Each structure stands twice: as structure tokens, then as C-alpha cells.
Amino acid sequence: MRTLWRIISGPFRWCWRLLNFIREFILNLFLVLVILVAVGFYLQLTRSAPEPGKGALLVDLTGTVVDKPSINNRFRQLGKEFLGASSNRLQENSVFDVVQMLRQAKDDANVTGIVLSLKDFAGADQTSLQYMGKALHEFRDSGKPVIAVGDSYDQTQYYLASFANNIYLTPQGAVDLHGFATNNLYYKSLLEKLKVNSHIFRVGTYKSAVEPFIRDDMSPEAREADGRWLGQMWQHYLDQVAANRKITPEQLFPGAAQMLASLKASDGDSARFALENKWVDTVASRAAIEAVLSKTFGWNKQKNDFNAVSMYDYPLKTPAQQGGQIAVIFASGAIIDGPETPGSVGADTTASQIRDARLDPAVKAIVLRVNSPGGSVSASEIIRSELAAARESGKPVVVSMGGMAASGGYWISTPANYIIASPSTLTGSIGIFGVVNTFENSLDSIGIHTDGVATSPLADIALTKTLPPEFKEMMQISIESGYRHFLTLVAKARGKTPEEIDKIAQGHVWLGSDAKTNGLVDELGDFDTAVAKAAALAKLDDFYLQWYIDQPGLIDMLMMQAGISVYGQLPAIMQSWIPAPASQLSKMLSSQSGPFMTLNDPQNRYVYCMTCGDVK
Template sequence: MQNVWKTIYRVFKYSIRTLYLIRTVTINILFIIFIIISIGIYLNLSDSSTASLSKHTALILDLSGIIVDKPVTYGKFHKFSQHLLNTNRSNTKENSLFDIINILRQAKNDPCITGLILSLKNFSGSNQASLEYIGKVLREFKDAGKLIYAISDYYNQSQYFLASYANKIYLTPHGFVDLRGISTNKLYYKSLLNNLKINTHIFRVGTYKSAVEPFIQDQMSDHVRHEEKQLINRLWNQYLKIISINRNITRQEIFPGINKILDGLYQMQGDTAAYALKNKWIDEIASHFFIENTMKKIFGSNKEGTSFNAISMYDYNVITPIEKNNQIAIICVNGPIVDGPDIPGAIGGDTIANKIRSARFNPKVKAIVLRVNSPGGSVNAAELIRLELIAIRNAGKPVVVSMGGIAASGGYWISTPANAIIASNSTITGSIGIFGIVNTFEKSLDSIGIHNDGVGTSPIANISITTPLPTEYINMMQLYVNTSYHYFISTVATSRCKTIEDIQKIAQGHVWLGYDAIKNGLIDTIGDLDDAINKATELAHLTEYQLNWYEDKVNWIDVILQQTNKVVYTIIINLLNHYVSLTNFNENIKTNNPNILNFSWNDPKHCYALDLDYLMQL
């Protein structure tokens, strides 16, 4: 018996020691990782802040990935994690539009920066309104007497738009300029849903509210086709107009039509670079060796003598201004709007409302600029945001809305309380309409021998995806949608000082570009974020101010996990690239559909002020 107890004691003793050893090793490993990360962050940030520039240095705008108003993860940890996990040059990288603007404006006034290199090979694209905003600042850079050079092996449409602002555009001998035009494209699911025996119940108001069409049709309706054709033609004309001004040639010379382009390429024996030079799309065909030597003559050689003096935009340190008492809060609504807190890929109504509430109670905040780049979403979430904006305006703090690439449907709903609404010519807005979708699977289950039965105290006591929708519930849903639509209409009419009849004429889910929206009274001024900030300072009577960006605060663990996810996502995308070209990811108004499937349909009443057609504009 004594031996048994000794054995039990030894097992217990060594188990405790083993657990202690595992705990000690785990803690030490975590501590070492923390030390490494801390040292890395310190070295990374101190290096960028103390790096001295030569007197003649080129800033390289080597954009990689896409440009958005608000990246998923924002802050210093994000910058370090990109270097740590090697995602800095990934084509899935998100760049903050406003960081780019700040970098360019600081470089414009930096005596050490004497020129700008646009190296856009890894730039995937952005919406046209954002590109126009960057273009405006590139023009400011040139007006300061500093030259801009664009260098690439090829230019897609987004890349070429920015390159057109350069003093000189270089293209390598086998390069090309890929101008194609703009298109819309989306998948339709009616036959699929029928084959799967899924009942899709649609409730909508608005002739042009096309968001539900993929669920009830197999092709685009005639009136939606007509509207989208007008929209993309206007966007394309705006694109060609800006480039023709930048290049000092006619729109016809920029894009003479695909048949004439083909004829020209045949005449040049398929030499795309020579064709681009002949059409004045570019200024010079040159090898990388020749271009680099030219840049050395302009900016001088670096210390190693391997290249010219230059610094990447990702390494260029932007000076943080000293905090001031008078602040303008900048709150970004970037993405579809869902009920509750933020979720990956969407903005939570609760999250935005809390930021607005925080700004209302912050005595330093004197005005708010709401940056809206959203196709809308949950009606309940949009109304929650709208009410908070009314509260901050009633507190004596003016509200100005700055619209990005899209501020449609629920994106316009939340804009209505503003003292002023400012959008660019290329902003997609309007789409005043409401819809609801409820899918039920009773036929699908019946087909495989699963049946549902039960009793309830009323016909609507048990609304489920496994049972048919009762007539009473169908009538109730349509009533919800109708009521929400009339509320939307009356809200817009009141805020824009118009009659309900006036708004009815331009509503019905109709989509407008910025310069049409101002004609219809939906916005006040054509402009960008700069104009919105100026308007906010004017309304708040401020002579000096500081911008207070209300961004999400994340810890280093969140950043590491998110960046690790991006690494996995990048691998998947690279595999898919063997089958699907992502070259024009954001150049066209892509409407394919991952966003439709991923969007969180969580509105309490299943009512949505959402323009699914333009989710990919983001």
C-alpha cells in the first residue's frame, strides 16, 4: 500500500513540475516575442523619424494595393506588422487616402524633397472620386515648382489616371497603356434559387432600386440597364476629360474607340509602347537602365551608388501636429452599414453612433466632418447614426458631410442632418429607396424528405426559414418597407427644404453622380474633404484648428492576427490569379457579388437602404 502512495505521489509531483515547466516556457516565449516586437517597433518608428534626407531627394509614390478612406487596421502597429509579416507590398494592402494626401502635402513643402516619382506597378486602384482628390494634390505639388515623373512597365486605368498628372511619363519598350472603358457586371440568381427550390420574398419601393434584381431575374431589366449605361458613360467622360486636360490632347486622342485602337496597333505591328507614344499617351519609351541614369542626373546617386536619392512613401515620416483646443472631428463611414458594432468588411451603426456621441461630449471638438463612402445598409443602423448627428447639431456643433466615391441609399440617409453636403463630380449618390429580402427553404427541405409542422397562437408566431411566409407577415413586411420609404422621402424633403413631391421625382432608387445631384438639390457643393473641412471651420467660426481623426484603437495582438489573415488571403488570391484576372479590380464598377453574399443581413425589420450594385466601388 505504501508503494502505491509513493507512486501516486511521484506522478503528482512530476505532473506539477511538468505543468510548471510548460507554464514557465510559455511565459518566457511570449515575453521574448513581446520584447522582439517592442524592439522592432522602436527601431522601425525611430528609424523613420530620425532618417535624414539628402538635399535632392525624390519621394517615390510606390503605391501597393488599393486606396480606401479607412483601412481595416489603422495606426503605427499596422505599419510595423506589415514589415514583420512581409505584407507591405501585398496587392491586398489597404492605403489610407488621407495618409497619401498628408504625405504629398508635407513633401510639397519639404525642401529636401525636390521631385516625385510615380511608381504604380503594384497599385490595384480606387474609386474615381479618390483618384481625383489625389490628382488635385499632385497638381499642387507641380504648382510648387517640383517635377513629377511616372515610371512603369504598363499602366492600367487607375494607374494611368494618376500618371497623367506627371510632367513626364516613361514606359519601357514592351510596355502598354491599358485603357478599356468602364463597365458594370453582376451575377443573377433567379434560376439558381429556383433549382435549389428556395423561395425568395422581395419587398421594395422604387422603380430603380435594382439591388434586388439578382434574386428575382436572370438578367438586367431595361430601365436599370438604361440608368447604368448613362451612369458609366458620364463617369467615363469625366475620366477622359481630366486626362485630356492633363495631357493637353483631345478626348478622341485619348480613347478613339476600340476599332481605331486596333487599327492603330496593326499599323504599329502590335508595338503597344510605340502606339502609346504616337498617341501622346506617354512622353518617352526607355529602359529601366536609361531611366535610372536619368533620375541619377536629376536627384543624384545614393550613398551606395546603386540608385538615385529617393525615399518610399511608406518610409517618409509625417510630422504629427501639436494638439490644439479647437478640433474638427473626422469620422469615417467606410463600407456597408450593419446593425450593431463593426464586423469585418462592414461598419456598425452602434460604432459610428458612439463616435459621434463621443465627439458631442468632447469640449475640444467644435465641429464634425462625416466622411461617407458607403452604399448604405440596415435602415435601423442608418437611423441610429442620423439621430446622433441631429443630437450633435442641436448641441451647437455644425455637421458637414464629405461624400467619397459612393454615398447612396443608407449612405445618403445618414447625410441628411448635415448643415452642408459636399461631393465630388464622380460621387455616386441618391438611390433613395428601400427593400427587404426574406429567403425560406421549405421546398428545398421537402425535396429531400424533411417536413416542418407545428402550431402557434397566431399566424406569425413562428416565422422561420423552414416554413412558408404567412400572408399576414408578407403584408406586414411590405408595410414596413413602404413606411420606411415614406419616412426616407419625408426626411430628405425636410432636410433639403423641398416638398415630398419634389423628392419623389428624383427618388425611386434613382442613382445620381455628383454634378447631377447638385442640380437636383441633393447636395450643396462640388468639392472634396478639404472643402468640407473649410466649410466646417466657417460654420464653427474657427481661425485655427486641428483635425481629430476618430479612428478605431487596436492592440498589437489584433494587428498581428489581422495581418496573418491577410497573408493567408494573399496566398488564396495568388492561386485564384491563375484563373481570374484581378488587373482591373477597381477600375470598373464591379458588382460581383462576394459582397452580396458576405453582407450581414441583420436589420431587425429586414429593411435595407442599400445599393448592392456599387459595393465594389469601395
């Protein structure tokens, strides 16, 4: 019997030993890989970058430009070296790093000019574009040439290209100027067909964030309000680009009918059309453009290209740390309760950073950079109260508004000593809402029912049941109370009465220029203006910026970079299976449902601007 058991159990023992060996081998191999990568990272971080020779700075922007990238630029570059390049469209660049680079290049004797190659530039908000444009203008005013080259330019790329001394376009290229638009999905009919009951609680005539649940189209009030700020934003774009091209805004964009007539007169040749309308300076082949760049910047025989260094290989110098500290804290993305996640403002994380700056004796002032459409009421209040505590401690607080500081983004800005917005900042949207969807009718239609007992109507709350009238009344009371509190906060901060604020509130979105007129912001300017104001309020002659940015750990960086690489490939694969209209619909659904998937207010109360980030 024992012999028989040995014969039967023998193969299983050997298989188990083999599995243990494989498991230990894989774990050891992974450990060795982590050690090698860590050593490589250390060597890269400590390696001094070679000093570039004389030539152009190639501004080959790849991906998007944001206030606060999900991964620090230095870590991302290292990740690309070790793990391979991720999708260009997913890469994020810090607008502050780009501006620092352009200003450093202006004073760098080795940089004799700039070449803008923007084919992989995926976009930025208007405020970031204006800030980068300002730095390009400073570079150009120093006497060094700025040359833009491209096979085509979309509207965002062309904005930056317009700051160049010369814009080159290839013969089959085009400049795409079409204006701005916003588009949202409305699904009232869909919810009705699915028998979903949407319970909406809101205050604010213009609070359009809940309209997709209760309408199949845009309300007249929302259309009027959005049309106003969108038209003003487009006019700001035209004014700046036209000034750069030394033509009038009407010459730059005479309207769709006139542009169509001019394109017909050019026999449909979009490059010739762009040249005749003074959108570009020269139409030439790639070889001819390369000859011009070679003549301007010299030829590098080793690289077999004109003398240039990519912006991603151009080493940024660390500014001298002299004088008092000005803390720069970011609030970029939807405002949520709890810790920060990529692309969101975590109330706990941001409040902790503000608290650290408040308690640090080296910090003499705080600049809060807000680029947020808002989010949770409770999360916004946590951040606001901590910022108020910083101001009460005697440290000046200045808010620098980015592309948007609307609704909850404005809520957290109210304690500031001074608020500075760009003319194109979307702000205001002072309103509040709540949404609760219940599915009792949906489940009833397929034969599923919910029943039970409760000690109180307020205890009998479930997504599978009709909301009790008492709960709905309580929610509306809570929403109205939150709105009154919002008005009071703004009125106290801006030196007005709640009634005066109510007239410009009601969820109304304002562009920065109108917000200044309405007294919601103190000054129109950019990040430089905010820093200068913080230094003046703190009475600092010498100062340096202390950036409060959490750096990911090695494992976090590896996982994030690997994830980006995977996501960079998946869309191309999936879209080859899905018809183009379905693919576009999927993107719109994702962009609109994303905020509601992450918002987590414990009372279901939100101060959020749905349309602020959807300008195309």
C-alpha cells in the first residue's frame, strides 16, 4: 500500500517542486530587474547633462500642456528610456516647465533661435497657450528668430505658431481655423426608455450641469450664457493671433461664407489659401524648409540635420534659492473628497499641503494655482477653510486662476487676499446641485422588486426604491442652504451683499474679463502677475518658488508608465474594430460621465461646471 502511494504521489511532489522553483525564479528575476532599474534611475538622476552646442532650440511639443502633469517630466523621460515611449497623445507637459525653458533659452548664448515643430502637440487650454505665447514673444523680442514649420496646423498649434517670425507650410498642408464650439450629450429620453428616475435638486437658473438628465437639448438660458463666453473666448484668440500676424481679426477670420469663397478662388488649394490670407509666410517643401533652417542654424554632419537640441534634451537649470519662499500649491482637476488621484484635486492632500505651507516659517506667502471645474461641496469646503486659516495666520494668499476656476474652483478661491484671472479663464458658475438616480421602474419591468421595513422614511433610502418625499424635501433644503452659504462666502470675500452676488450667480459662467467687471476677481493677468503680487504682499525683495508637487515612488512610476504604455496602444487597436461614429460617441460618453464617476460628496451635493472643460 505504501509503495502504491509513493508511485501515485511522486509525480505530484515533483510538479509541486517545479512550481515552487518557477515561482522563486520569477520573483528573483523581478527583484533583479527592479534593482537594475533603480540603479539606472539613480545614474540618470545624478548624471550631468551635456552642454548643448550652438543652434536652435527645437520646441517639438508632444502631447498636451497642463498645469500639473500626472507624472513629473523628469520621471517621465526616464521612464521612456527604460520602458519605451508611451503614446504621444497621452504625454503631459507642465506649462511652467515650458515657460521656464523658453525664458532660459532666451538668455542662453548657445541657443540662437527657436524652431516650432508642433505636429505632435495635442492641445492646451487658452490660458496656458497665452502664457506660453508670452514667453515666445519675449524670446522673439530678444532678437533671436522664431521659425514655425509644419505640414499642417490645427487651431491650437497655429496659436503658438503665430508668435513666430516666419511660418512655413508644406504645399499640401493647411491651417485649420474654424472657431470654438461646445457639445454635450443629453439623455432624458434614454433614461425614460430605461425607466430610470432622475431626482434633480439644484439652485441656479444657469446651473446647466444637470440638464443632460432632464432635457434632450440645451436650455435657452444655458445657450445664451455659453454663447456669450464662448464668443468672447474666440474673440480673444482672434485678437492675439491677428496682432501677431499684423492683420485685423476680420482679415484673419472673415467668416465661413467669405472663407469658402476665398478657398474656391484658390481652386481648393488650402496651402495657397493660407498664404494668400497671410496665415503663413512661405509655402515650401520639407527639403526647402530644411535648407532654410540649415542656413540659419548651421548643419550638423554627425546628426545629418540642422543644429538643434530638442526641448526634451535641453537641461533646465535650478533657480537660485535665495530670500523667502513662496509656496505654489496646485488645485488641478475635479475636486473630490479624500486623497489626490491623477487628474483630480484630493481635499485631504491639498488641505495638507496648505497646512504644511502655513506652518513652515520659511514660507512667506502662498500662491494657489486653481484650474478646476469644481466638484464636491464638502471637499471644496475642506480646502477653503484651510486656505482661510493660512490667511488668518498672516501669510498672504494669492489665487492664480488657470483655464477654469469655476463653481467649486471659485469656492476654494474665496479666502484669498487677491484673485488674478486670465482674460480667458472660465470662472463663476456659483450654483449647486444634487443628482440621485433610482432604478425601481427599470427593475420592475424585468420582474425584480424591492420591499422591506424601516423605522423611518429617512432610513428607507435605496436606489431600487422610489425616494421618500421627506428625503427629497430634505435634499432640496440642503441644496438651498448650500447655495446661500456659497453666496455668503463670496459676498464676504468680495465686499458685497449676498443679494448683489446672487444677481451674477445662479450658476452663470463668466469669462475672466467679465468676472473682473463683475468684481469676482481683482486683476487680469497670468501666473507671473500672481507671483509678483504675492511677493509684494509679503514685502519680499528676494524670493524663490517652492513647488508643492508630490513625486511618485519608483514602483509607482514603473506602474504608471507601464499603464500609460498599455493605454497608448489599446485605443488604436479598439478603434480599428469600432466604426468611427461609434468611437467618437464613446469618447463623448467617457468625457461626460467621467466626473460623475469620481465625485464622492457624502451628501450628494456638488458645485461643478459641466461645460467649462469641453471647448473644441
